[in-house]
Amino acid sequence: MALISSAVRLARREALGVSVATGLYGVSFGALSVAAGLSIVQTIVLSLIMFSGGSQFAFVGVVAAGGGGPAAVATGALVGVRNALYGARMAPLLGVRGPRRLLAAQLTIDESTAVATAQSEQRAVREGFWWTGVGIYVLWNSFVTLGAFAGNALGDPRTWGLDAAAAAAFLALVWARLADPVARWVGLGAAVVALALTPVLPAGLPVLAAAAVAVVVGWVRPGVARPAAPAADAPGDEDTDDGVRSAT
Amino acid sequence: MLWIAIVVGGLAVYAIKLVGHLLPEHWLAEPRVARTAALVRALGWMP
Numbered sequence: 230m231a232l233i234s235s236a237v238r239l240a241r242r243e244a245l246g247v248s249v250a251t252g253l254y255g256v257s258f259g260a261l262s263v264a265a266g267l268s269i270v271q272t273i274v275l276s277l278i279m280f281s282g283g284s285q286f287a288f289v290g291v292v293a294a295g296g297g298g299p300a301a302v303a304t305g306a307l308v309g310v311r312n313a314l315y316g317a318r319m320a321p322l323l324g325v326r327g328p329r330r331l332l333a334a335q336l337t338i339d340e341s342t343a344v345a346t347a348q349s350e351q352r353a354v355r356e357g358f359w360w361t362g363v364g365i366y367v368l369w370n371s372f373v374t375l376g377a378f379a380g381n382a383l384g385d386p387r388t389w390g391l392d393a394a395a396a397a398a399f400l401a402l403v404w405a406r407l408a409d410p411v412a413r414w415v416g417l418g419a420a421v422v423a424l425a426l427t428p429v430l431p432a433g434l435p436v437l438a439a440a441a442v443a444v445v446v447g448w449v450r451p452g453v454a455r456p457a458a459p460a461a462d463a464p465g466d467e468d469t470d471d472g473v474r475s476a477t
Numbered sequence: 478m479l480w481i482a483i484v485v486g487g488l489a490v491y492a493i494k495l496v497g498h499l500l501p502e503h504w505l506a507e508p509r510v511a512r513t514a515a516l517v518r519a520l521g522w523m524p
Contacts, residue, residue, distance in 0.1 A: 271483055278487025281494075288486055298482030302489060309490040314514045316497020317505055334495040415516050447513030 240344065240353040244360030247340050251282070252368025258285055259376020265293035272377040276370050281338050283436065284309040304434070311440055315342040322346075322354050336362025411446070418442045 255276070262272040267289060279285050288305035291297075296304075316337045322345065325333050336358070345358035407413045419439035426435040505511060 267479065267483070271479060275483045275487055278484065279490045280487075281490050284486075284490045288482075292479070292482075298478055298485075301482050302486040305486045306489040306493060309493050312490070312494045313497035313500075316494050317500045318497075318514055320498040320500070321502055321505070330498055331495070334498045335491060337494045337497065412516060443516035444513050447516045448509055 234350065234352065236348065236350040236353040237356050240348045240357035241360050243344050243347070244357055244364055247344055247361055248364030248368050251340055251365050252372050254282070255369040255372030256376035256379070258282065258289075258369075259373040259378075260380055261286070261293075261376075262289045262373075263377050263380045265289040267292065269374075269377040269380075273370070273374050276373040279305065279309075280335060280366060280369070281309050281312055282369070283339075287434075307434070307437060310437070311339075312337055315339070318342060319345060319358060322351075323358060333358075333362075336366060338362070338365065340365055411450075415443050415446050418446075 258276065259272055262275070262285070263269060267275065275288065276285060279288065284305040287308040288301045291301040291304045316334060319333065319337055319342055320330075323330075323333055341358050341362040344361040345354045348354040348357045407416050419442040422442055423435040423439040426438050430438070505514070
């Protein structure tokens with residue numbers, strides 16, 4: 230244990246904190262899913278396979294609104310599109326092949342990617358990803374199960390404020406990234422778009438429109454946002470990564 | 478019927494994650510792709 234660097238310890242601590250905050254939020258999903266009309270088993274199976282909070286909420290939201298299976302699938306998948314970007318970012322950093330790559334794909338979500346890319350050493354990047362991914366997978370699905378069983382006994386899960394706790398934990402993670410002025414403006418623009426569209430679009434779609442702001446800015450303004458240097462691509466250069474740690 | 482949607486939806490979301498992991502690395506070296514990915518990641522948040 231003495232050989233574990235402080236950066237790795239920090240990554241694990243962040244992973245556990247985010248896992249607990251996000252995992253507890255699973256109660257909300259479990260209860261909402263059963264209220265939407267999924268059985269307890271269906272709720273658990275959906276969560277185990279889909280494993281992406283945004284997509285799961287979007288899916289049961291469409292079911293609850295009577296939107297039907299195909300619409301639920303399409304909406305869930307649409308909300309999950311950003312995970313492809315996370316996967317593309319994580320693959321070279323993790324450097325895994327075969328079955329471990331299949332597992333890494335399943336654990337590729339907002340939080341695991343955020344914790345990993347906030348680290349400044351290659352080993353810490355990898356540990357941050359795996360600890361967060363496994364931690365959330367176990368805790369999230371445990372609390373989804375609990376929420377599904379407790380169901381209506383919990384009342385409206387939103388009154389618990391767990392959604393705010395999960396959001397706060399995530400905001401703490403991405404805050405350092407907003408040190409870059411362009412990222413800050415993009416974040417502000419995306420927030421405005423999301424807030425404006427929330428009353429008129431089905432759940433899950435406003436966040437996609439917000440992400441589109443980032444896609445457009447990244448695409449049409451060459452040179453404005455310095456892309457984060459992938460740590461694993463530059464051996465011996467791990468400490469510089471993208472400097473987010475020093476920005477905190 | 479709902480079971481089919483659950484399994485297909487779950488697999489679709491998984492497939493999207495896997496596609497990201499399997500993208501050729503040289504695509505990502507393209508500066509515009511890297512910039513875009515970095516900005517989207519900075520905004521990433523579970524709704």
